[in-house]
Amino acid sequence: MITSYEFDKLPQPPVEVVEAYISFPWEGMTEEKFVSLLKTFGEYWETRGQDPETWGMFAVLVVAHQAGGGHMGMSIQFCNPNGTCRDLTVLNDYLDRFLQCGSPASPADGTGHAGLAARKDAGDPLCSGVHTVRRRNWLDATGGNNSSGSSTRAKYKSAYMKRGFTQAEARCIYKHMTRTIPNVDLRGSVIEIDSYGGAINRKELLETTSVAQRASVLKLQFMTFWGDPEDDAGRLQWIRDLYKDLYSGPDSDPDHKETPWWSSRHEGCYINYPDRDMLSYTYWPQLYYGQGELYPFLQTVKRKYDPNNIFHHAMSIRP
Numbered sequence: 624m625i626t627s628y629e630f631d632k633l634p635q636p637p638v639e640v641v642e643a644y645i646s647f648p649w650e651g652m653t654e655e656k657f658v659s660l661l662k663t664f665g666e667y668w669e670t671r672g673q674d675p676e677t678w679g680m681f682a683v684l685v686v687a688h689q690a691g692g693g694h695m696g697m698s699i700q701f702c703n704p705n706g707t708c709r710d711l712t713v714l715n716d717y718l719d720r721f722l723q724c725g726s727p728a729s730p731a732d733g734t735g736h737a738g739l740a741a742r743k744d745a746g747d748p749l750c751s752g753v754h755t756v757r758r759r760n761w762l763d764a765t766g767g768n769n770s771s772g773s774s775t776r777a778k779y780k781s782a783y784m785k786r787g788f789t790q791a792e793a794r795c796i797y798k799h800m801t802r803t804i805p806n807v808d809l810r811g812s813v814i815e816i817d818s819y820g821g822a823i824n825r826k827e828l829l830e831t832t833s834v835a836q837r838a839s840v841l842k843l844q845f846m847t848f849w850g851d852p853e854d855d856a857g858r859l860q861w862i863r864d865l866y867k868d869l870y871s872g873p874d875s876d877p878d879h880k881e882t883p884w885w886s887s888r889h890e891g892c893y894i895n896y897p898d899r900d901m902l903s904y905t906y907w908p909q910l911y912y913g914q915g916e917l918y919p920f921l922q923t924v925k926r927k928y929d930p931n932n933i934f935h936h937a938m939s940i941r942p
Contacts, residue, residue, distance in 0.1 A: 637679075637706035637761045641714060644755045645721060647695040657800075658793040660684075661816075663720055664697070665787025668818045668840040677713050678821040679704050688812040689801045697721075700764060708758060776852065778859060780845035780866050780898045782883035783819070783836045783890035791872045799865040807857030811848040816841055833921060835913030836890045844896055863900065882910055899937050908941070 647660060664684050671677060680701040687695050701714040788796075796814065803809070819842045829837055845866060847858045867881040876884045882904060883889035891910040892901065901907045912918040918940075925932075925940045932942050 635706060637702040637708070639702070639708050639758055640761050640764050641701045641708050641711065641756065641758050642764060643699040643701070643714065643718060645697045645699075645718075647697070649689050649692065649694060652689075654794065654797050657797045658790060661686075661788045661793040661796065662790075664816065665784070665841060667717065667720060667787075668820065669787040671716070672818060672820060672840060675821075676704060677717075680713060680717065680818070682717070682818045684816040686796065686800055686814040686816065688809045690803070690809040691811065702761075775848050775850050776855070776858075777846060777848045778862050778898075779896045780862060780900070781893040781896035782843045782845075782870075783839040783893065784841040784843065784883075784888065785838050785886075785890050786840065786888050789872075789874065789888075791874075792869060795869050795872065796865075799861070799868065802861070804857055804861060807854065807861065808849075809847070809858075809861055812858070812861060813846050815844040815846065817844070829915075829917075833912070833917065835911075835915065835917050836893075839890045842893060844893075866900075879904075879906065884910065885914060894938070897938055902937065907938075911938075 661684075664682070668682075672680075680699060682697060682699045684697045685695060687693070699714070699717070701711070702708050703710055703713075800812075800814070818840070820840045824837050824839070826837055829835065845862055847862050849855075849858050870883050870889075871880045874886070874888060875881075876886060878884075882901070883891060884906075885891055891913065892898065894911040901910060904910070908918045912921065921940045922942065926942050929935075930942065
């Protein structure tokens with residue numbers, strides 16, 4: 624239980640940020656276009672996204688199930704590492720990788736083009752026509768994006784990725800995001816794919832924190848939301864089938880199938896997206912805390928301060 628925080632020196636927040644949003648409609652979204660979208664997103668963060676000058680940019684691609692109709696979307700928030708938004712070169716370069724999308728709106732104050740200018744040789748469209756690009760006060764942009772929504776039933780799963788998506792992974796995701804199950808409404812089922820890395824991947828943090836994942840470029844959150852308890856079985860079937868299928872592909876570890884076990888491509892799961900399904904694997908603590916000495920160390924802390932296991936839940940540190 625955390626009761627207080629102490630900071631030696633708080634970081635200086637930016638005054639403003641530039642936000643962009645791109646829409647990807649399901650109408651006309653072929654499997655090949657879907658694969659191209661996921662690979663374009665993942666390859667950027669695996670390669671260009673490792674450059675410190677890109678670390679002022681965060682992008683999240685929300686892949687919504689086709690059952691919801693409409694579209695999928697990508698949100699981007701950007702500022703330069705020095706906290707200003709004067710130079711939009713990095714943002715423009717990123718958006719230009721999705722040039723198939725047509726022409727967006729410019730930043731509200733007209734400063735910089737903020738990307739996606741139309742181009743005749745751009746190929747088939749991946750996303751819809753008008754895209755929102757705007758400047759906002761940093762505090763408003765950060766606080767305004769936080770909302771827990773209405774109370775509902777939900778299931779979550781997670782994974783870290785050290786590289787972008789393979790063809791097989793992208794096709795597997797497409798299969799399940801277009802899948803139908805008789806008498807099961809899959810609206811509200813999504814995969815949220817966050818850009819990751821930057822200063823988070825400083826190796827020395829392994830020695831001072833309880834987070835073992837320090838080499839990933841993407842973090843995935845698998846989610847499905849519904850309201851009627853009678854839909855529990857169908858929703859759980861869908862998300863479990865997706866997860867097991869995705870991590871049982873040709874590159875999966877035969878001793879750890881159905882999970883994003885630590886490898887050259889994956890880095891386990893995120894403990895703050897609780898998933899009791901993982902308790903069925905004897906190695907579940909290592910999925911969350913790595914294969915090193917972190918989990919045994921946390922166990923010693925647990926035994927010292929809570930030897931009677933008073934503070935516990937299904938996925939808490941075992942004494």
